[in-house]
Amino acid sequence: MTSSVAFLGLGNMGGPMAANLAKAGYRVVGFDPVPAAAEAARAAGLDVAATAADAVATADVVITMLPSGRHVLACYTDVLPHARTGSLFVDCSTIDVAEARAAAVLAAEAGHHTCDAPVSGGVVGAQAATLTFMVGADDDAFTAATPLLNAMGRRVVHCGVSGAGQAAKICNNLILGISMLAVSEAFVLGERLGLSADALFDVASVSSGQCWALTTNCPVPGPVPTSPANRDYQGGFAAGLMLKDLGLARDAAQATGVELALGAHAADLYTAFVEQDGPGRDFSAVITGISAGTLAPRTSEEAS
Ligand code: NAD
Numbered sequence: 559m560t561s562s563v564a565f566l567g568l569g570n571m572g573g574p575m576a577a578n579l580a581k582a583g584y585r586v587v588g589f590d591p592v593p594a595a596a597e598a599a600r601a602a603g604l605d606v607a608a609t610a611a612d613a614v615a616t617a618d619v620v621i622t623m624l625p626s627g628r629h630v631l632a633c634y635t636d637v638l639p640h641a642r643t644g645s646l647f648v649d650c651s652t653i654d655v656a657e658a659r660a661a662a663v664l665a666a667e668a669g670h671h672t673c674d675a676p677v678s679g680g681v682v683g684a685q686a687a688t689l690t691f692m693v694g695a696d697d698d699a700f701t702a703a704t705p706l707l708n709a710m711g712r713r714v715v716h717c718g719v720s721g722a723g724q725a726a727k728i729c730n731n732l733i734l735g736i737s738m739l740a741v742s743e744a745f746v747l748g749e750r751l752g753l754s755a756d757a758l759f760d761v762a763s764v765s766s767g768q769c770w771a772l773t774t775n776c777p778v779p780g781p782v783p784t785s786p787a788n789r790d791y792q793g794g795f796a797a798g799l800m801l802k803d804l805g806l807a808r809d810a811a812q813a814t815g816v817e818l819a820l821g822a823h824a825a826d827l828y829t830a831f832v833e834q835d836g837p838g839r840d841f842s843a844v845i846t847g848i849s850a851g852t853l854a855p856r857t858s859e860e861a862s
Contacts, residue, residue, distance in 0.1 A: 571681060573599050573684075578684075655724045672699060675723050677692075692722075696720075732824075756781055796839070
């Protein structure tokens, strides 16, 4: 039997993900409280309910793609009484591990199955159904969710029990946030040493400096024509979202007693960048702040 899906949160990611589920033959009813998001989903051919409760009432799978853990907990509290007993709740948002586990407990107490299934791959991956899903769930919930996740992505990794998907997402983005800063510092230093961006790219992309921040999301225009640097850092993965994810890593580190020396410094640098540039441009635009020398906190001597 094909699942009926309620898709809550039809924003940049959720809109195209819900559309891909509908394309794959699932009966999808969406909901978003923001009229523009609901309207865009309707225009893309999706059924959109007037309330979240209406959307979940006829569904056997409820997928959420919301901004933060606060939204997920509020949404679960709102819809759980209206969902069919034994539904599968799949949260694809990027949220705190503790909040993910709290949401799973709420749903389990109401008689439902749960997965945390955050994604990597961004808006382009959401549109093209090429996302990677990192799943925290028991075996039965993972098995039940897998066909739906395959309809929205290319890779589905079972990371462990509830919360493990969020743990994987937070650790991955900790690597990403730090590696983008490293790549950006290298390009700025290389330029000051008279090295062309192409020359540094040609060496580092086939040497031990190779990483995704360099070869896919290169922060300087030229070497990787599809990277956001070639379009004034528009689109891509917003600096504000990177900052949010580094905050989640910091909270998780505090809760577990881990010292994240580089992670904490990276969060400070992205905080300064977002204050100066706003949250909207791709996080690789952080190179412009490094180049301008405006991100590092000034010492009291420099400030005076
Ligand atoms: P977005 O702000 O575009 O969309 C979120 C949507 O959720 C909004 O339209 C909002 O109105 C809606 N919403 C809020 N409360 C709701 C509720 N109770 N019921 C239904 N809808 C509700 O954000 P996005 O870019 O789609 O990101 C969503 C999640 O995916 C975030 O947790 C983000 O960190 C994560 N993520 C984003 C990207 C990316 O590149 N944008 C990549 C990976 C992961």
